Amino acid sequence: MTKAPGHGGQPSPRDGRLSSPAPRVRLVDVAREAGLSKTTVSAALNGTGRLSPEVRERARETARSMGYRPNATARQLRAGRARLIGYVVGELADVPWTFLESPYFARLTGATAATALGRGYAMVLLPAGSLQSEWSALPLDAVIVADPVADDRIVDDLLAARIPVFSDRSVEGRPGAHWVDVDATAAVHRTLDHFLDQGARRPALVVPDSTTRFHREVFAAHHDWCAAHGLPELAVRAAEPGNGPVVRAVETALTGLPERPDALLVVAEASPPLVLDAARRHGYEVPGDLLLACVSEDETALHTEPRVTTLSLRPDAVAEAGIEHLVAVLEHGRVETGGTLVPVRLDVRASSVRPSGHPAPPPQPPCTSSPPT
Amino acid sequence: MTKAPGHGGQPSPRDGRLSSPAPRVRLVDVAREAGLSKTTVSAALNGTGRLSPEVRERARETARSMGYRPNATARQLRAGRARLIGYVVGELADVPWTFLESPYFARLTGATAATALGRGYAMVLLPAGSLQSEWSALPLDAVIVADPVADDRIVDDLLAARIPVFSDRSVEGRPGAHWVDVDATAAVHRTLDHFLDQGARRPALVVPDSTTRFHREVFAAHHDWCAAHGLPELAVRAAEPGNGPVVRAVETALTGLPERPDALLVVAEASPPLVLDAARRHGYEVPGDLLLACVSEDETALHTEPRVTTLSLRPDAVAEAGIEHLVAVLEHGRVETGGTLVPVRLDVRASSVRPSGHPAPPPQPPCTSSPPT
DNA sequence: ATGAAAGCGCTAACAC
DNA sequence: GTGTTAGCGCTTTCAT
Numbered sequence: 001m002t003k004a005p006g007h008g009g010q011p012s013p014r015d016g017r018l019s020s021p022a023p024r025v026r027l028v029d030v031a032r033e034a035g036l037s038k039t040t041v042s043a044a045l046n047g048t049g050r051l052s053p054e055v056r057e058r059a060r061e062t063a064r065s066m067g068y069r070p071n072a073t074a075r076q077l078r079a080g081r082a083r084l085i086g087y088v089v090g091e092l093a094d095v096p097w098t099f100l101e102s103p104y105f106a107r108l109t110g111a112t113a114a115t116a117l118g119r120g121y122a123m124v125l126l127p128a129g130s131l132q133s134e135w136s137a138l139p140l141d142a143v144i145v146a147d148p149v150a151d152d153r154i155v156d157d158l159l160a161a162r163i164p165v166f167s168d169r170s171v172e173g174r175p176g177a178h179w180v181d182v183d184a185t186a187a188v189h190r191t192l193d194h195f196l197d198q199g200a201r202r203p204a205l206v207v208p209d210s211t212t213r214f215h216r217e218v219f220a221a222h223h224d225w226c227a228a229h230g231l232p233e234l235a236v237r238a239a240e241p242g243n244g245p246v247v248r249a250v251e252t253a254l255t256g257l258p259e260r261p262d263a264l265l266v267v268a269e270a271s272p273p274l275v276l277d278a279a280r281r282h283g284y285e286v287p288g289d290l291l292l293a294c295v296s297e298d299e300t301a302l303h304t305e306p307r308v309t310t311l312s313l314r315p316d317a318v319a320e321a322g323i324e325h326l327v328a329v330l331e332h333g334r335v336e337t338g339g340t341l342v343p344v345r346l347d348v349r350a351s352s353v354r355p356s357g358h359p360a361p362p363p364q365p366p367c368t369s370s371p372p373t
Numbered sequence: 374m375t376k377a378p379g380h381g382g383q384p385s386p387r388d389g390r391l392s393s394p395a396p397r398v399r400l401v402d403v404a405r406e407a408g409l410s411k412t413t414v415s416a417a418l419n420g421t422g423r424l425s426p427e428v429r430e431r432a433r434e435t436a437r438s439m440g441y442r443p444n445a446t447a448r449q450l451r452a453g454r455a456r457l458i459g460y461v462v463g464e465l466a467d468v469p470w471t472f473l474e475s476p477y478f479a480r481l482t483g484a485t486a487a488t489a490l491g492r493g494y495a496m497v498l499l500p501a502g503s504l505q506s507e508w509s510a511l512p513l514d515a516v517i518v519a520d521p522v523a524d525d526r527i528v529d530d531l532l533a534a535r536i537p538v539f540s541d542r543s544v545e546g547r548p549g550a551h552w553v554d555v556d557a558t559a560a561v562h563r564t565l566d567h568f569l570d571q572g573a574r575r576p577a578l579v580v581p582d583s584t585t586r587f588h589r590e591v592f593a594a595h596h597d598w599c600a601a602h603g604l605p606e607l608a609v610r611a612a613e614p615g616n617g618p619v620v621r622a623v624e625t626a627l628t629g630l631p632e633r634p635d636a637l638l639v640v641a642e643a644s645p646p647l648v649l650d651a652a653r654r655h656g657y658e659v660p661g662d663l664l665l666a667c668v669s670e671d672e673t674a675l676h677t678e679p680r681v682t683t684l685s686l687r688p689d690a691v692a693e694a695g696i697e698h699l700v701a702v703l704e705h706g707r708v709e710t711g712g713t714l715v716p717v718r719l720d721v722r723a724s725s726v727r728p729s730g731h732p733a734p735p736p737q738p739p740c741t742s743s744p745p746t
Numbered sequence: 747a748t749g750a751a752a753g754c755g756c757t758a759a760c761a762c
Numbered sequence: 763g764t765g766t767t768a769g770c771g772c773t774t775t776c777a778t
Contacts, residue, residue, distance in 0.1 A: 024535070026755060037765045042757060049758095050763060069534055072512035073449045074755035077770050082446055083510065084497070097483030101672075106479055110470030113498040122497040122511050124457070125486040137456065138495050139445035161442055162397070243676050271673045273646035281678075299474075300644045303616050305654075399771060410749045415773060422774095423747060447771035450754050749778080754771105761766075 025068045034062035045070070082139035085116060085326065088126040090148035091212055092241065096127035099146075102241070102269040103297040104315055108146060111319035119327050132157055142166060142326055150211035166326050169339060170213040178329060179339035180322045182313045184214050187344040188221035191265050191293050191311055194346060196229070198354040200263035200291050204234035204253045207267040208241045218267045234261050238268055246270035247278050254282045254290075263291035263352070265311075270294065272301040272308040276351070292351040306350030317342045398441045407435035418443070455512035458489060458699065459536075461499040463521035464585055465614065469500035472519075475614070475642040476670040477688055481519060484692035492700050505530055515539060515699055523584035539699050542712060543586040551702060552712040553695040555686045557587050560717040561594035564638050564666050564684055567719060569602070571727040573636035573664050577607035577626045580640040581614045591640045607634055611641055619643035620651050627655045627663075636664035636725070638684075643667065645674040645681040649724070665724040679723030690715045 031041045036059055043049030044059035051059075062068075076082040087109065089099035099105040113123045126135055126143070129152060135143070143158050145167040158165050159176045171177035188205075195203045205222045207215055219235065226233040234257050238249035246268040253264060266275055272294050276286060284290040286306060293309040294301065301308040321340040328334040404414045409432055416422030417432035424432075435441075449455040460482065462472035472478040486496040499508055499516070502525060508516070516531050518540040531538050532549045544550035561578075568576045578595045580588055592608065599606040607630050611622035619641040626637060639648055645667050649659060657663040659679060666682040667674065674681040694713040701707040 022535075027757095028755080038756080039758080039766080040764060043764090046757080052763065055763080067533075067535075069509070071450075071755050072510055073446060073455055074770090075510070075757080076446045076512070077444075077450050077754090077772090078756050078758085080770070097487050100473055100479035100483045101476060103474060106473035109498070110473045114470050114500060117500065117507055120510075122499075122508075124495040124497050125482070126495075127487060127490065134490055135495075136442065137445055137448070137493075139449070160440075162395075162440075243673055247676055271644065271646060271676075273644060273650065274673055274676050277646065277677070300616055300647055303620055303644075303647050304650070400773095401771080411772080412749055412751095412774080413747090416748090419773080425747065428747080444771050447754090448773080450756090450770090451772050451774085453754070747778100750776090752773105752775085754773095756770090757768105759766105759768085762764085 024071075025066050027068070027070070030059070030063045030066055030068045033066060034059050076139060081141050081330075083121050084138065084140055085121050085123050086126045086135055086138065086140045086143035087112060087123050087146070088128060088130055088143065088154060089146045090128055090152050090154070091146075091210060093129035093149055093152055096129060099128065103299075104269055104313055105146065107297050108315035108319055111316040112144060112323065115319050115323040116326075119323055121323070121326075128152070130154055132161075136161070141330055144322060144326070145171075147212045147214060164326075164329060166322055168213050172339065178325055178337070180318055180325055181339065181341055182214060182318060183341050183343050184217035185221040185224075187295070187311055187313070187346075188218050188265070188267070189225050190344070190346055192222070192225050192229075194293070194309075194348065194352065195263040195265070195291050198263070198287075198291055198352060200354075202232060202234060202259050202261045203263040203265060203291075204236070204257060204261035205265050205267065206236050206238060206246065206249045206253050208246070209237035209239060210241065215267070222265075232259055234259060241268055243270050243274055247274055250275055250278045251282060254279060254284060261290065263293075265293050265295075267295040267311075269296060269298070272296055272298055272310070273304050276304050276308060286351050287353055288355060291354065293346075301349070304351075309349045309352035310347050312345040312347060314342055314345055397444075398439050400441070400443070403432070403436045403439055403441045406439060407432050449512060454514050454703075456494045457511065457513055458494050458496050459499050459508055459511065459513045459516035460485060460496050460519070461501060461503055461516065461527060462519045463501055463525050463527070464519075464583060466502035466522055466525055469502060472501065476672075477642055477686055478519065480670050481688035481692055484689040485517060485696065488692050488696040489699075492696055494696075494699075501525070503527055505534075509534070514703055517695060517699070518544075520585045520587055537699075537702060539695055541586050545712065551698055551708075551710070553691055553698055554712065554714055555587060555691060556714050556716050557590035558594040558597075560668070560684055560686070560719075561591050561638070561640070562598050563717070563719055565595070565598050565602075567666070567682075567721065567725065568636040568638070568664055571636070571660075571664055571725060573727075575605060575607060575632050575634045576636035576638060576664075577609070577630060577634035578638050578640065579609050579611060579619065579622045579626050581619070582610035582612060583614065588640070595638075605632055607632060614641055616643050616647055620647055623648055623651045624655060627652060627657060634663065636666075638666050638668075640668040640684075642669060642671070645669060645671055645683070646677050649677055649681060659724050660726055661728060664727065666719075674722070677724075682722045682725035683720050685718045685720060687715055687718055 027038050027041055031038045041059045043051055044056040089105050092098050116123045140163055142164040145155055145165055148155055148167055155165055155171055165177045167179055169179045169181040171179055192203055207218050222235055223233055236249045236253040238245045279286050279290055286292050295311045297312060301310045321342055400411050400414055404411045414432045416424055417429040418436060462478050465471050489496045513536055515537040518528055518538055521528055521540055528538055528544055538550045540552055542552045542554040544552055565576055580591050595608055596606055609622045609626040611618045652659050652663055659665050668684045670685060674683045694715055
């Protein structure tokens with residue numbers, strides 16, 4: 001029964017028996033060996049207190065030679081916090097963990113973990129729709145809930161447990177909850193304005209039918225923009241995120257709408273090459289017949305022909321703003337800040353630039369559905 | 374200066390002052406309120422000890438009404454372990470965190486976190502090439518190191534800190550290190566056999582030039598297979614992983630080798646649609662002129678025309694085997710097990726099936742390089 | 747059946 | 763300068 005310690009010293013008696021798994025070196029062991037007290041060694045190791053340089057050095061040397069490694073849990077207990085934060089992505093709660101397969105969330109996750117670690121916080125991954133039992137045993141200083149869906153209990157549960165929550169604007173106003181969000185409205189308006197600039201008059205939108213704040217705001221922003229510009233509201237909601245459903249929604253947008261669109265904004269994590277292929281299969285030339293822009297962090301957009309215009313939701317910036325905010329709240333008690341809105345970035349590439357010499361198409365032929373392949 | 378507690382009770386005096394951040398309810402508070410001792414309440418809550426049903430119920434009720442939540446850190450200290458594991462991906466140590474953008478690692482990461490959580494372990498994300506300082510403050514029971522590169526110090530550092538390491542076969546034989554690996558040789562041989570079955574005689578390989586055990590083994594397996602079958606060894610090493618470099622390597626394989634390949638195995642996380650496009654740009658019809666298979670977990674392979682044959686490295690199975698092994702070691706002291714080899718899965722789709730009526734190309738025309746676009 | 751007390755390993759007041 | 767001591771909040775012998 002070899003015990004693999006890894007971290008903590010068992011509460012079992014430290015027997016000097018042979019074949020034991022080498023009981024872990026404790027602070028007191030170092031102190032005894034060096035002929036000093038725990039206090040002195042602790043101060044020496046932490047660089048605190050007023051110690052003579054010789055003693056400090058001796059303590060350090062002894063600790064090193066004995067292979068001493070402080071017990072993290074004991075320190076945490078003493079410190080009153082564990083510098084540990086949880087991270088959940090709400091979207092796709094029915095298929096937990098798939099979020100990592102989305103380039104946006106992959107980047108958001110990586111950037112959040114990186115930024116947090118830079119500020120001294122480790123990040124544990126939690127599943128969407130996570131239950132109390134899955135996180136209640138963890139000493140979480142806070143939890144980040146990315147894009148919660150409307151019916152996820154997790155935010156309530158966390159707040160009830162008095163764990164600070166950092167999420168999107170949907171938690172605005174709730175005590176203990178803080179937010180950072182992407183400026184979805186600006187994102188949509190900006191892209192549609194760009195389409196308009198390029199001569200498009202029938203821009204269509206594809207967006208997943210999710211209860212995420214982001215997707216709802218996107219839908220609303222598109223609606224408003226179309227109304228404001230007196231243009232037809234051409235929108236298709238994908239049954240769910242994922243390449244299959246989104247590509248199908250794209251096909252619907254291209255062939256099944258009352259008007260044949262001359263521009264397409266895909267606000268869903270679909271693979272840009274697949275979207276491009278779908279357009280071609282349905283007889284659209286990009287950008288000649290159709291201006292294309294995708295909300296995506298997928299770098300494959302750079303390797304297609306033509307390259308695909310993308311709207312980056314700036315996951316790195318979101319992560320940084322979030323952790324910054326989190327640290328401010330946790331370490332300086334800042335609570336008054338309303339939240340942070342992160343601007344998006346439109347990377348215009350060939351797919352959404354009307355080729356010169358290619359005139360804008362004639363105004364609104366009622367419905368020119370092209371035969372599907 | 375509002376303190377956001379989240380988890381631990383500060384060592385500061387519990388003052389009854391107003392406007393304080395509501396000091397956290399401790400076990401002793403519940404005990405006092407219920408007129409019981411800490412012991413009894415603890416036993417009641419944990420379902421241990423021999424307590425009268427009434428007392429147990431009373432304790433529970435009091436705890437609930439007071440909103441008592443046990444302090445996780447204190448429990449961990451008592452228990453001697455934190456049920457926390459670290460997770461690092463070695464590959465791409467120069468661009469830490471990008472690993473999540475690879476579908477394989479995204480799935481491996483998600484599946485590992487999910488399986489671990491199912492066994493009661495939370496998983497913290499660590500960056501490739503992580504330094505001591507980034508994890509030494511964490512009470513890690515073990516660390517999973519996925520695909521370490523040859524020069525990464527992390528495995529040594531962890532073992533020196535007596536933290537059990539779970540990694541790939543490259544750590545075999547080192548005390549405290551355990552492994553689970555993908556059967557890379559079988560993967561390559563199986564795919565090449567499949568190509569051979571379909572009539573290919575000049576299969577080419579594209580693999581990143583990394584010091585990962587997996588990639589080295591793939592390269593060696595290909596070499597051996599070609600030698601054993603008396604076929605030319607057509608291999609191109611991509612300078613690094615990532616769509617750009619891999620697509621360029623694919624182009625080299627299609628146009629710059631001594632022989633024009635009639636099959637292509639891409640062992641790198643490139644987007645299947647992009648690989649397909651590259652082949653077409655260079656005048657190959659798939660599967661007519663070129664059989665194509667990609668090592669990939671990317672579901673876009675299902676949405677191309679033709680669908681792309683993929684070789685799945687079974688990240689879910691790897692994760693499960695790894696966590697199973699980890700639990701066995703940590704909780705039952707199993708140390709004798711050598712390791713686990715996870716088989717791969719070849720999903721044959723249209724891209725690697727020679728169309729009927731399409732004869733195998735004539736034997737070896739020396740070099741028929743087609744003009745690049 | 748219930749409670750008192752020890753102690754997990756560490757840090758920080760506070761003596762000396 | 764250095765050591766003694768008192769906890770952080772919890773679980774668990776061991777008395778009663």
